[in-house]
Amino acid sequence: MEFLAIPSLVVVLALWVIHSLILNRRLIQSQKQYQQFFNDSPVALIVINQNYRIIEWNQTAEAIFGWESGEGLGENILDLIVPNFDKAHVTSMLQKAAAEGISYSKNYNITKHGSEIFCEWRNRRLAGGRGDILCMAQDITVSQKTLDELNKRSTALESAGDAIFYTDEKGLIEFANRSFFALALNDQHQLYGTHIGKYLFKERLAFNTILSAFDSDHTWRGTISKRSDTEEKILSVTITAIYHRNRLVSYVANLHDITKISSHLDVLNHRVQHDPLTGAVNRSAMNDRLRHAIARSQRSRQNLALFFIDLNDFKLVNDRYGHEAGDQLLKSVAKNLISCLRNSDTVCRYGGDEFIVVIEDVKSKEHLQTVRDTIHAAISEPILLDTTITLKARASIGMALYPENATDGDALIKAADMAMYEEKKERKLNEQEPILCVDNHSH
Structure with a gap:
């Protein structure tokens, strides 16, 4: 029996050794796998x-x-x-x-x-x-860093002084910053989900026209007007199309309120182009308008008339009644001329007591005579200086036609000026007192 037990023990030991070797190999493999994974x-x-x-x-x-x-x-x-x-x-x-x-x-x-x-x-x-x-x-x-950068840009966007909004790839507005809502525009409550073209330009078709005017940087700049709770605002607008891998992903609109600046510029522009005393167009602006008027006449083949007006004996008014009376006369004559002519016509104080009137689209000789009579009537309107003195101005008027009498602006003015002096000579032969002074108390 003892001899039989020894082989059994050897077998068990051998199996244990083999099992241990297998476990050890697996452990080594597991450690290698762990180390490789690690x-x-x-x-x-x-x-x-x-x-x-x-x-x-x-x-x-x-x-x-x-x-x-x-x-x-x-x-x-x-x-x-x-x-x-x-x-x-x-x-x-x-x-x-x-x-x-x-x-x-x-x-x-x-x-x-x-x-x-x-x-x-x-x-x-x-x-x-x-x-x-x-x-x-x-x-x-x-x-x-990317997230921080996005946060900084988001903060900058939200706190920017200019009004900013952006859209999705379809042009539907998704976001607007605080400055945009500070504009207090009437239709802000309809902003989100509205197409950028419909919101800024009233209709998408108008926006399609704008798209064709984008520059090489995919940007358009212009001005629009939008109504706020208190006024009509003039906004300078910059629209940029954002692309990613040649695919449109958004439009970004930047709106800057230039209402006050625009109003100020309008005032400055008026001052630059108009005579400060009479409000009539000044010589520089008239020359520019005359050049454009001649170009339009060339295209339309319509005649253009230029009237050169000189107030008769204007110095006499200054000498008798003072320069304030002379200024009052000039202002009244300019006002009367502007009010009786069309908006498309130009009334210019050419210098001193001289005026020029430019009439486009002359229809006929009868039309010219009507304009001349209207100018005479406007100039001779009674001008009340005070409760005792009323003036009635008279003028010598010369006329020149484009292209009949001249083919450029300077020549047209010169031709009308010469015609005016011919009329002045004739008037001096027939009139002793071109300016009529009336004492109201004597009637």
Whole structure:
């Protein structure tokens, strides 16, 4: 029996040895697989003990933080890769992992070369009772910078002084900033979901015209008017089409309120183009208008008439009644001429007591005679200086036609001026007092 038991024992021992060898091989394979997974993980893996000293450190950790595995082993993770200003925060996160089993954080870190990076961490307590913690990190510096940049741009957009809104790829408005709503436009409550063309230009067809005028930077600039709660606002508008990989993704509109500036410019423009005393067009503006009028006449083949007007014996008014009376006479004559002629006609104070009237689209000789009679009537309207004196002005008027008498502006003015002097000679032969002064109390 004893001899039989020995072979059985040998068999059992042999089986145990074989089993142990198989388990050991599997363990070695498992360790190799673990080590391969540990090293090849795209996430930085760092194992620390309860004193926060590094036990293991994978290749991704080397790539992110710069230290090779041998340099990091045994080092305190807080001293190695955590900046001083963030140590308290990281310590609290590690303590939480040790106590609760897991913690999450985002914090700044330092690389071997002194660069500051921003990482997202997941810390997990390992089983075994030794208090080891597996720290898993991802470098999110680039994505965080992108997010910070987006936040800054969003803040800048929201706090911008100019009104800004943007659309989706279809042109439907999705967002507007505070400055836009500060404009207090009447139709702001209809903004979101409205097509940019319909909102800014009343209809999409008008926007299609605008699209054809975009420059090489996919931008259009112009002015529009929009009604607010209190007034009609003039807005300077810039619209930019945003493309990504040649695909339209949005329109961005920038609106700047230029109502006051526009009004100021209108006043300045009026001052530049008009005589300050009479309000009639000045010589420079008249020359510009005459040039354009001649160009239009060439295209339409319509005649154009220019009347050169000289008030007779204007100096006599200044001498008898003073320069204020002369100014009053000039202002009244200009006002009467402007009021009796068409908006398309030009009334210019050419200098001193001389006026020029430009009439476009002359229909006939009868039309010219009617205009001449109208001018005479406007000039001779009684002008009340005070309660005792009324003036009736008279003038010598010369006329020249384009293209019959001249083919350019200067020649046309010269021809009308010569015709005026011929009429003045005839009047002097027949009139002793071209300006009639009436004493109201004597009647």
